[in-house]
Amino acid sequence: MxxxxxxxxxxxxxxxxxxxxxxxxxxxxxxxxxxxxxxxxxxxxxxxxxxxxxxxxxxxxxxxxxxxxxxxxxxxxxxxxxxxxxxDWPAEDFKGRPTESGAGVQFLGHSFEGAFIGRLSGTRTILRRKTARSHPIERVLMPVxxxxxxxxxxxxxxxxxxxxxxxxxxxxxxxxxxxxxxx
Known part of the structure; x- marks a missing residue:
């Protein structure tokens, strides 16, 4: 406020x-x-x-x-x-195209270790696993x-x-x- x-x-x-x-x-x-x-x-x-x-x-x-x-x-x-x-906001709200690398995802000058590009509710976004298992996953958030x-x-x-x-x-x-x- x-x-x-x-x-x-x-x-x-x-x-x-x-x-x-x-x-x-x-x-x-x-x-x-x-x-x-x-x-x-x-x-x-x-x-x-x-x-x-x-x-x-x-x-x-x-x-x-x-x-x-x-x-x-x-x-x-x-x-x-x-x-x-x-x-912080979800990455899909920002212009640009994320790129995957061996370590994770690069997007707008930020590096997200262990992240991957996927679809959540039909929207392409950057996701990350919360645990070593395949689920649950979470959206990656960008600091603003x-x-x-x-x-x-x-x-x-x-x-x-x-x-x-x-x-x-x-x-x-x-x-x-x-x-x-x-x-």
């Missing part, structure tokens, strides 16, 4: 509210909606960037591993959390946590504050221009 804290400049917020003549309730509604839109934008950026970075075949499993929710707290909806499932952490911190979360401010300013403009939430 990644908790993202955005520091807002109070003077900038005051200037925006004075410039567009919004009351406190409209400002709070704009703030809340901008946070929600920021969370969605960060989630979308994460999904698109991680698909390419990790070399995934599709984003189905990735989308299930990124969840956004409002943080618990004072009930104002003034915070959100983004959860990233970073445990380190690459995900580096990408998220360097590419996505660095832009969070400016994304929020862009959404916040757009919300304030819309509320002032169209009278949304005015009494």
């Amino acid at each position: 990644v908790g993202l804290h955005i520091d807002l400049n109070g003077e900038a917020l005051d200037r925006l509210s004075e410039r567009f003549a919004l009351d406190e309730r409209q400002l709070q509604a704009a703030y809340s909606r901008a946070l929600k839109r920021t969370a969605g934008t960060l989630r979308s950026m994460s999904s698109k960037g991680l698909k390419g970075l990790l070399g995934l075949r599709n984003t189905k499993r990735l989308r299930r591993r990124i969840k956004t929710r409002r943080a618990r707290g004072d009930g104002s909806g003034a915070a959100f959390e983004i959860w990233y499932g970073q445990n 946590k380190d690459r995900m952490d580096v990408y998220l911190e360097d590419e996505v979360f660095d832009q969070a504050e400016e994304i929020f401010m862009r959404h916040f300013e757009a919300e304030i403009r819309a509320r002032a221009l169209f009278g949304i939430g005015a009494r």
Whole structure:
């Protein structure tokens, strides 16, 4: 779970509210909606960037591993959390073709000793025997946590504050221009 804290400049917020003549309730509604839109934008950026970075075949499993929710707290909806499932993934989710060698399988720069290529539920994947017997077998999992952490911190979360401010300013403009939430 990644908790993202955005520091807002109070003077900038005051200037925006004075410039567009919004009351406190409209400002709070704009703030809340901008946070929600920021969370969605960060989630979308994460999904698109991680698909390419990790070399995934599709984003189905990735989308299930990124969840956004409002943080618990004072009930104002003034915070959100983004959860990233970073445990290891099955090899069949990644682009590429594994190659067998005498010692095991090579795939995307990783070497899996004692592994072999087989089919599990009709899908070609890398498997490994759990014991010396022929069964049980297990899927080989690829590590993703380190690459995900580096990408998220360097590419996505660095832009969070400016994304929020862009959404916040757009919300304030819309509320002032169209009278949304005015009494």
